Amino acid sequence: MRALIIGIGQCGTKIADLFALVDFETLAINTSKGDLEYLKHVPHERRILIGDSIVGGKGVNANPILGREAMKRDLSMIMRKIDSIMGREDIDIFFLTFGFGGGTGAGGTPILAEALKNEYPDSLVVAIGALPLKEEGIRPTINAAITIDKLSKVADSIVAIDNNKLRESGDDISKAYEKINYTIVERIASLLALIDIPGEQTLDGSDLKFVLKAFGSFATIGYAKEDASKLKNLSRLILKSFESEGLYLEANIESALYGLIAIHGPPEVLKANEIFEALNYLTHKIKGKQIFRGFYPDPREREVEVVTLLSGIYESKSIEDIIITARNYAQSFMEAKEEAETKKKELLQGLPDFDDIYP
Ligand code: GDP
Structure with missing residues (x-):
């Protein structure tokens, strides 16, 4: 079975880096030059800086709209790179790893997923994303809700990893991420390693593809x-x-x-x-x-x-919590915005045009 792991953004490239350590074909994509340099195992020629013309290698500061734009601008360069690594034939699965709560991964992954589906209609595109910790606040939750919505329309399956669930109590965040990333790679690598081993009652690539082709x-x-x-x-x-x-x-x-x-x-x-x-x-x-x-x-x-x-x-409390929190937030924000506009109008009502009064 031929698979390519593509990490997008900081979280995604860290996960791809672990896959590279256990000898998978990988590609790392980021808007932050520093984060790309920090990787240990993805070969240098497989690290792609995107959005340089808009953010100058400094990252998108958890803004998925910028992440989306960066991916769109450099998409043809990425597609050429994938072509040069894998050739056009027989790629079974693209695994896209990323964090739902940030900017580069959250914004860029749905764009890349859609392009891959168009270019490689016989290959599967499976998104593997980490859901934000509750303590990160509202913005990562909103970024996650937007990205869940977009990916569900283009990816074949979304493997969502709930950081809240996998974090062991007492661990600080970076230690927790390290362990979670290891867990992600250990399980997926174990599964992929078993696919295509010859035997009487073994699994092959078509079984895995059948199971993962699940309409987003x-x-x-x-x-x-x-x-x-x-x-x-x-x-x-x-x-x-x-x-x-x-x-x-x-x-x-x-x-x-x-x-x-x-x-x-x-x-x-x-x-x-x-x-x-x-x-x-x-x-x-x-x-x-x-x-x-x-x-x-x-x-x-x-x-x-x-x-x-x-x-x-389709029934997951981890996902529902994100969607409901984001929806409630959007509703109360729109109400607050309307109220502010009404108050502003009331406040300024009846003011004369001072241009006529000033000499
Ligand atoms: P980006 O570089 O703009 O795509 O942003 P990040 O990749 O830093 O994504 C931020 C989100 O991913 C946050 O909501 C974090 O919860 C999550 N995250 C960041 N780093 C890691 C990591 O190494 N492992 C896991 N599991 N989650 C991470």
């Missing part, structure tokens, strides 16, 4: 791992990967259309009856009733690892 709805990845020597019941471990604490965002998994499960571990613990018990339960639980699965017995392995992908999700 939400997807999430779950994960559970256990020492094979301590494992009591594989069915329970599989179900754990679907439980709320294992997922990237607060979501009602029953609203999912498709699921995919990859199970990797020593052959003696991959017991068919335990696997099918969990698969049966989950197939009935999700709305679309379709779960793809791959089994990867590996005699060298000491741990059992379950990676789960759920797509087509």
Whole structure:
């Protein structure tokens, strides 16, 4: 399976940098020259500065309108770069990583997603974005709401990662981001590494594409791992990967259309009856009733690892909170603005034209 990871903005390029560390094809795009220089693993010729003519390499200061403009201006340069890296043929998936609450990623990602869909109609475009922390305030929430709306019209799936949910209490923000980014890359890289491994009951690229082609709805990845020597019941471990604490965002998994499960571990613990018990339960639980699965017995392995992908999700508290907060804010802002205009008119009413009075 051929995939290209494209990081956009600071958050997105940091995540792409970790993918580069584990040998994925990557590209890093930013309006901030400093942030691009700070990356460690994306090769220098794969780092693209955009919007230089409008912000001079200084970033867009969390303004998604500027981020959008920067991406539009330099889009043809980016498309040429992608062409030179990947060639025109057979790119299965573009993964676009970014932060929903900022400017370059939030503004630029929907523009790039749309261009990729037009240029590469047979490839999937999957957006992987971090949702803002509540404590960041209203602007990141509004940026996120705008970007969710735009991406839902152009991307095939949106993998939203709720920073609020994944942040462990006590961690400061930069430590928390570091851990969250690692979690994102670990799970997605584990899943991609298993796709296309030959075997009797394994997953291939077309299964993954089928699951992720979900008309711009939400997807999430779950994960559970256990020492094979301590494992009591594989069915329970599989179900754990679907439980709320294992997922990237607060979501009602029953609203999912498709699921995919990859199970990797020593052959003696991959017991068919335990696997099918969990698969049966989950197939009935999700709305679309379709779960793809791959089994990867590996005699060298000491741990059992379950990676789960759920797509087509439309009930998510993490997303609803953002949309409702942004909508309420917009409403009260418009009311306050109208009131200010009315008050201004009242205040200035009946004033003469002083130009006629002054000598
Ligand atoms: P941009 O460079 O203008 O696109 O802005 P950022 O990438 O800094 O995006 C800011 C948003 O992304 C904030 O709302 C943060 O919550 C989130 N964010 C920033 N850095 C990281 C990171 O390294 N990891 C994660 N998970 N989220 C981040």
